[in-house]
Amino acid sequence: xxxxxxxxxxxxxxxxxxxxxxxxxxxxxxxxxxxxxxxxxxxxxxxxxxxxxxxxxxxxxxxxxxxxxxxxxxxxxxxxxxxxxxxxxxxxxxxxxxxxxxxxxxxxxxxxxxxxxxxxxxxxxxxxxxxxxxxxxxxxxxxxxxxxxxxxxxxxxxxxxxxxxxxxxxxxxxxxxxxxxxxxxxxxxxxxxxxxxxxxxxxxxxxxxxxxxxxxxxxxxxxxxxxxxxxxxxxx
Amino acid sequence: xxxxxxxxxxxxxxxxxxxxxxxxxxxxxxxxxxxxxxxxxxxxxxxxxxxxxxxxxxxxxxxxxxxxxxxxxxxxxxxxxxxxxxxxxxxxxxxxxxxxxxxxxxxxxxxxxxxxxxxxxxxxxxxxxxxxxxxxxxxxxxxxxxxxxxxxxxxxxxxxxxxxxxxxxxxxxxxxxxxxxxxxxxxxxxxxxxxxxxxxxxxxxxxxxxxxxxxxxxxxxxxxxxxxxxxxxxxx
DNA sequence: CGTCAAGTTGAACTAGCTCAACCCCCGTGG
DNA sequence: CCACGGGGGTTGAGCTAGTTCAACTTGACG
Numbered sequence: 001x002x003x004x005x006x007x008x009x010x011x012x013x014x015x016x017x018x019x020x021x022x023x024x025x026x027x028x029x030x031x032x033x034x035x036x037x038x039x040x041x042x043x044x045x046x047x048x049x050x051x052x053x054x055x056x057x058x059x060x061x062x063x064x065x066x067x068x069x070x071x072x073x074x075x076x077x078x079x080x081x082x083x084x085x086x087x088x089x090x091x092x093x094x095x096x097x098x099x100x101x102x103x104x105x106x107x108x109x110x111x112x113x114x115x116x117x118x119x120x121x122x123x124x125x126x127x128x129x130x131x132x133x134x135x136x137x138x139x140x141x142x143x144x145x146x147x148x149x150x151x152x153x154x155x156x157x158x159x160x161x162x163x164x165x166x167x168x169x170x171x172x173x174x175x176x177x178x179x180x181x182x183x184x185x186x187x188x189x190x191x192x193x194x195x196x197x198x199x200x201x202x203x204x205x206x207x208x209x210x211x212x213x214x215x216x217x218x219x220x221x222x223x224x225x226x227x228x229x230x231x232x233x234x235x236x
Numbered sequence: 237x238x239x240x241x242x243x244x245x246x247x248x249x250x251x252x253x254x255x256x257x258x259x260x261x262x263x264x265x266x267x268x269x270x271x272x273x274x275x276x277x278x279x280x281x282x283x284x285x286x287x288x289x290x291x292x293x294x295x296x297x298x299x300x301x302x303x304x305x306x307x308x309x310x311x312x313x314x315x316x317x318x319x320x321x322x323x324x325x326x327x328x329x330x331x332x333x334x335x336x337x338x339x340x341x342x343x344x345x346x347x348x349x350x351x352x353x354x355x356x357x358x359x360x361x362x363x364x365x366x367x368x369x370x371x372x373x374x375x376x377x378x379x380x381x382x383x384x385x386x387x388x389x390x391x392x393x394x395x396x397x398x399x400x401x402x403x404x405x406x407x408x409x410x411x412x413x414x415x416x417x418x419x420x421x422x423x424x425x426x427x428x429x430x431x432x433x434x435x436x437x438x439x440x441x442x443x444x445x446x447x448x449x450x451x452x453x454x455x456x457x458x459x460x461x462x463x464x465x466x467x468x469x470x471x472x
Numbered sequence: 473c474g475t476c477a478a479g480t481t482g483a484a485c486t487a488g489c490t491c492a493a494c495c496c497c498c499g500t501g502g
Numbered sequence: 503c504c505a506c507g508g509g510g511g512t513t514g515a516g517c518t519a520g521t522t523c524a525a526c527t528t529g530a531c532g
Contacts, residue, residue, distance in 0.1 A: 070381045070384070092378050094370050094371065095370070123366075124363070125360075130359075131356070134330050135331045136331075137331075144381075145380075146306070148306075148384060149306050149316075151387035152387050153312040155488090156487075186509090197488075199488090199491095199511095202511060203488090218496085218511075391519075392519075422478065422479085424479095433522080437479095438479060438480055438481080439520090442481085454479075
């Protein structure tokens with residue numbers, strides 16, 4: 001974790017449109033730049049924060065993948081999301097001022113740290129930022145509704161199809177191929193997210209391969225028939 | 237839907253501590269009162285809003301129960317929450333300025349309407365309100381993590397136990413009995429929320445009755461052994 | 473008093489789980 | 503350079519929790 005005076009990078013960051021509000025003037029941009037004074041690099045398996053850690057601010061993913069999960073005393077774990085470049089992490093901590101889930105790097109990653117106090121402060125005089133924060137939180141709520149729908153009503157094939165589609169769309173929005181990508185998570189982690197056992201995830205993968213919808217080589221996924229995949233997911 | 241000049245009621249509302257920030261001075265309280273100019277009564281089955289409706293503001297439940305649910309084009313429905321007095325409804329609409337789920341009254345209800353523009357505006361000069369709004373959204377995110385854990389990892393008995401406990405706690409926080417209450421939703425609605433079929437919900441109820449943990453007479457539930465129920469839920 | 477929605481219960485079925493064997497990388501150290 | 507060790511992945515066989523379908527009961531309300 002290195003610390004230096006304003007990096008003045010947000011204004012030139014290629015993830016700008018993803019994690020920042022649009023329509024800021026130069027002065028506002030400058031003020032925002034001033035907030036992101038710290039970055040942090042993590043390596044595979046390292047925790048960005050743990051359940052119970054004090055909440056200090058939000059994190060914007062610059063590179064790499066994360067997983068967030070909640071766990072019970074009895075050892076059950078539920079992955080609640082995978083975050084990639086441009087995603088904002090840490091919203092769970094705002095309410096109680098401490099984190100209520102774990103977030104761990106799935107590979108080498110880098111995040112920008114945005115101290116919450118300063119965000120709250122700045123948003124008072126910057127309506128665009130205020131609106132953006134509200135938007136991010138609201139969208140996270142909506143995203144979770146989708147996951148609940150998936151967990152509550154969909155069958156294994158539908159779940160996996162929806163998962164792959166979601167990944168594809170998000171990668172596409174970041175300028176990557178939406179039809180060919182590398183999974184950053186294990187079958188077990190996918191299973192935990194989808195409410196399935198890893199064996200079921202594996203079997204469902206081979207089922208999708210057998211029907212010619214995708215090609216899979218370990219973690220390398222190639223979507224061959226996007227339309228068919230969409231039909232299978234048939235539920236956002 | 238009746239409309240009259242400032243009802244000046246928040247300041248005297250017995251749900252104050254639930255839906256409003258604490259620590260407001262008289263002037264701030266007055267400003268907040270001025271926001272809630274409208275209330276709305278609904279009867280059983282009536283929709284507060286539907287998926288796609290324009291987002292106008294948040295709703296604070298005054299009396300009665302609601303359910304919110306998302307649905308797919310293919311007819312699948314997932315209940316994402318039940319709201320009772322003091323709960324805030326409508327956060328899903330902030331991001332896109334339109335609602336992305338349905339919310340329907342389960343019985344005769346009344347809500348206070350809080351126009352979003354005015355809330356956003358007022359929160360600029362009222363840090364306590366700003367923080368409160370952030371808190372509400374963050375807590376909703378955390379709540380949904382709990383539901384995801386339930387849907388992804390728990391078995392039928394655990395789900396129902398967790399559901400009943402949650403209801404009991406929330407009713408208790410509102411001054412009602414935590415051991416005896418009336419369910420406002422059908423078995424089917426409970427099932428939709430818990431990711432189970434109505435028959436499974438019914439069977440699980442009778443299982444809990446047979447083991448002496450609860451007594452049930454149609455929608456009337458009596459928790460006989462709170463400790464045992466907690467053990468079964470064993471996962472928040 | 474009849475009707476209809478909601479709830480219960482039974483019996484057969486099945487999607488996904490469990491357990492277990494096996495394979496395939498890939499990195500490490502001899 | 504090769505052997506080996508171990509985490510991740512696949513596949514099979516049997517099992518089980520929960521679903522499905524269907525019959526029946528209960529209770530609220532006009």
